[in-house]
Amino acid sequence: MENLYTLSEIVDNKFKNNENIPEEIILELKKIVQGNGFIGMAQINPIAGNIEYNAKKIAKYIKYADKIGLDMVVFPELALMGYPIEDTIDRHPVIVQDNVKWLNCLAEITGNTAALVGFVEPRKPDAEGKKYYNSLAILKNGKIEGIIRKSLLPNYSEFNDYRYIEPSPAVGVQPAETLGCFDKYSIRICSKLYKNYGISICEDCWNNKEFFEKNLYETDPIEELSKENPEIFINCSASPTRAKKEQLKHNMLSFISSKYKTPIIYVNQVGAIDNSSFDGSSRVFDKDGKLLARAKSFEEQFLIVNPLQNIGKIYPLTKGLDKSLTEQKVFTLEYESDLERTYKTIKQGISDYFKKCGLKRAVLGLSGGLDSTVCAVMLADAIGKENVFGISMPSHITSKESKSDAEQLAHNLGINFTEASIKDMVDTTTSCLNNLFNTVEKKWNCRYNESFTPDNIQARSRAMFLWGISNEFSSCIPIATSDKSELYMGYATINGDMSGGFAPIADVPKTKLFAFARWLNANRKEKNAIPESIILKKPGAELAIDPKTGKPLIAEDALMPYEFLDEIIWRIENKSEGYYDLLNSKFVYEQKNDVSKEQKIEWLDKFYKRMSTALYKWSILPPSVIVEARSINKSDYRQPITSAKINYKGTSEQEIINSLKTIF
């Protein structure tokens, strides 16, 4: 059916350019779309809470699906509201009222093609439990034909469904009259299926008892639906991309379709909402679990399929989305397979944050180091090089190479560039502060012998410049360039390099950044934009001179080898390993280098000590893109700062007994 997809790509492009779709294309599509089972998968990128924006988008797809004569057009979970919406619906319930109004009006524009539209549904006002359901409405021939409600509510990582959503007490389709007044007493005898479709929402298909070793919920809505022998399963989702998640998703959907001998159509949201990135990659599996169709990743798309006639197109999956599960069970420095996904996730994260917030421009410090370099490349690609201003802000420590590397990078990228020395700022601040410190010291006898103040003055002077530009020029924010490894170590200056309107690489570990820089050089249209010298130089903030070498301090000397550090982070995040697990495991770094036990203990102790004091910094980190399987992003991970004095080593029974003895 090559012609079908050639035509639908034309439709797609017209959609994207907001152009009308020529009548002849519709007619040609209409000719192809004959018989049952033709479904339009509308993989859209909504703005959370902006009902009008989302509804108009949905309306276009509904109209065209109807013109083409499809059976049904399917949208992602909560398509009308956008997902996640979080507490907004509780504090500003007007948007919930609005999404119901728009839903009713959308129903009115439907014809013979049914539309499956996700929305936040108010429950019966006096019903026990939460205020809302996470629902789908079936719209057809000017009416709402039925409602499907989500039963299984994820409440881990970035998911927070259970805060406002009540689990549905019933699987399947409930009558339209129950909209806004449903509770467990309203369940009526009605078909679980809509026609021959078994319809569910996101998490509702994530609880197969044979597939998962451990289940999060008791019931399995898919199992229940399967008993009615649906011809096709449909699942509407908003499932973010995270390292290692995609293969799991593929295997699970394939398992379900082959287990129940029923094709499954999975429509996923695309786009970023704050810290969460949705990759789309909507797909169809046939009744034997074979992939029949897959939409593009990280793009809006309208994909027409027919699982009953085996019609579908498989667009190439973004590399890295298919990372296998086994691959991820051990730490590896072989990042290659995940770098395309990383690139698209960060690019989409930046561009959607800017677009959805109404921002246009970004300003960032270019130090000639790896972090700011990768940020600059990503910004150029995400918001356009003309909208990026890189500023080299040398201090007395900055080397000539750093300055020329920064300039070369800006030149290669074609972004705006200037140099602005912070020397005067540093001198004035230092002199003011020294006076102040002497005064304070007279009252407080606790001045540090070794001080990081001079380092921080430099980082903060730079941030002062960047925020100044943000204040003076419209729709412009400064960029926080901290990476994940350094944030774990608190190796970032408050109101300095960790400050900004957005933090693109806050979830990318340093060793991955090196691989990523090489990948960017090899895979972007303009090759080798990043000067080799930037990739080769050892990372260091160039804020202080190492007394031992007389040269700028190298970060690995202040911290520990990044290869070692990143493996600690990976093991804690992915395997919940503790201090002694780490001590007793053989690290990749140890396979290549001799590390004494004393050295390893020193590094581990330093890690835990620094991480404990970094908790505060994590709490004030700007919005960023979640990239890895787990992160320190505050929408994903929360730890009380006052719990910083956790005993990460644990206690032996004997120590406990001894400790309790001391009490009396």
Add this chain to the structure above:
Amino acid sequence: MENLYTLSEIVDNKFKNNENIPEEIILELKKIVQGNGFIGMAQINPIAGNIEYNAKKIAKYIKYADKIGLDMVVFPELALMGYPIEDTIDRHPVIVQDNVKWLNCLAEITGNTAALVGFVEPRKPDAEGKKYYNSLAILKNGKIEGIIRKSLLPNYSEFNDYRYIEPSPAVGVQPAETLGCFDKYSIRICSKLYKNYGISICEDCWNNKEFFEKNLYETDPIEELSKENPEIFINCSASPTRAKKEQLKHNMLSFISSKYKTPIIYVNQVGAIDNSSFDGSSRVFDKDGKLLARAKSFEEQFLIVNPLQNIGKIYPLTKGLDKSLTEQKVFTLEYESDLERTYKTIKQGISDYFKKCGLKRAVLGLSGGLDSTVCAVMLADAIGKENVFGISMPSHITSKESKSDAEQLAHNLGINFTEASIKDMVDTTTSCLNNLFNTVEKKWNCRYNESFTPDNIQARSRAMFLWGISNEFSSCIPIATSDKSELYMGYATINGDMSGGFAPIADVPKTKLFAFARWLNANRKEKNAIPESIILKKPGAELAIDPKTGKPLIAEDALMPYEFLDEIIWRIENKSEGYYDLLNSKFVYEQKNDVSKEQKIEWLDKFYKRMSTALYKWSILPPSVIVEARSINKSDYRQPITSAKINYKGTSEQEIINSLKTIF
């Protein structure tokens, strides 16, 4: 039983000073404590995740309760772990293993007195659902006698139980052997009661179907327990103080005890954990719902009661904790009744944050304005005046009065004080930035005509000074002085006044701050520490000159009257009112002032516009104390920043129809 309480206060004081309790006091207490029903209520202040600290505290109370010969000693919810612990238990499971080890060792030190100790319990490893239970262990005679698990899991406001906790499938006591290996298949026939006690955890007593108009859950564990005719209900809680919550709590507990003709003992956590403040105020109601005993608020205490013999002492409740529900149904500027609670909440919030994080000193800018003034007073009271450094940092705009007010305040408080002009900083920064702006302008044709850059340079120069001191002197953080009204309006400078290690008054609206300042002057030991001129002057950041008056700009002129602003905030937070609700309601401000409809619309539009762009600032706000019923604190309220373009006015059906028409 006056003597009982005189003696237990001696015990309390010895506890607090870490001294041994003289044997003769124990003996005297022992004489009084005769017969059944004597319970020790151990209202403790734990550190989240610091098991050793918490366990040792618990051990002391266990030992003394045993020596005195009490029936039972009762601790708050999750006493061993501290509440909330959030995601820490998932990423660092070693602390869960540790809390079980310590629990077992605590059991070993128990004698005839049973101890009720809250802990995080791992579930059967392969069980469906979350990994943990929120449990209580009954420890006695060297053993664990039984386990009680929480059934109802709050997941709103600052509560997040459902992220890691599985609801218990059974109410009542399960055998000790089920520890760590319980699931819904392990339920055994055993007594729901422990002896004659009906024991529950926090939320489990918050679902009475007669008391609440709307219930959050289906089951009512107290109702189930009541069927076994317990002689006494016991509820272990960690329930934060919020405006308007206490009277509700009082009424509900009183209702339960009188409904079931059963006394209830309610033991609540005290102390602050990051943003959440727990007030203690543990209490006992007799079988007729009459208050029989109440522990102190905002203090650790060991209170001995006997509800069977009507023995209890009622310590005075902190004023404001008893604020009635009716009072809170409308907005009022009469804050008086809530100011003592506000004072203690903020004081505890600061002192616990400092203590638990290992901090000692605070530095803050003293502008002579209300915000920094109230922060200085609270810091002096919370961490000691010698640990506070107030810095007056005048610019060219700062008036003589502001400087002398700041100095006078510092003098009255006895805190450290100095003056450090930011003139040089501002001059250097301005000159550097002007050069930079001219360069940027050549590429970006979007420079603002009206610029806030000069204002922000001042605020950021001050923050540079404060963070410098924090870097140079040990255990010292700068204080963010923003108040709630101004944070709602985004009227706070990023990396300026809104930056700091802690934000004491971020949840106090401006009109309340005025009342609070007067209250501080009247109620602190040193009267009138706040110069009258500070309270009388109109708030303004003194960052810019109003061209109309030639004097520093008044905040109310830039924003709107604070009385009006604070009522908008209150109505949105407490009543979820929308734009038209606000427009159509008569505000308190309108009862005293003529406000045209146009003026009101202008203010409302300004409010929503400014609030939308303030979302980013809320996301990077430092840890602060939640004071009001609802807040913008990120542990309490989450809204995607990319949802800033919400249509707060809602849409009419006609507008929707017109809008959809435009699509084709």
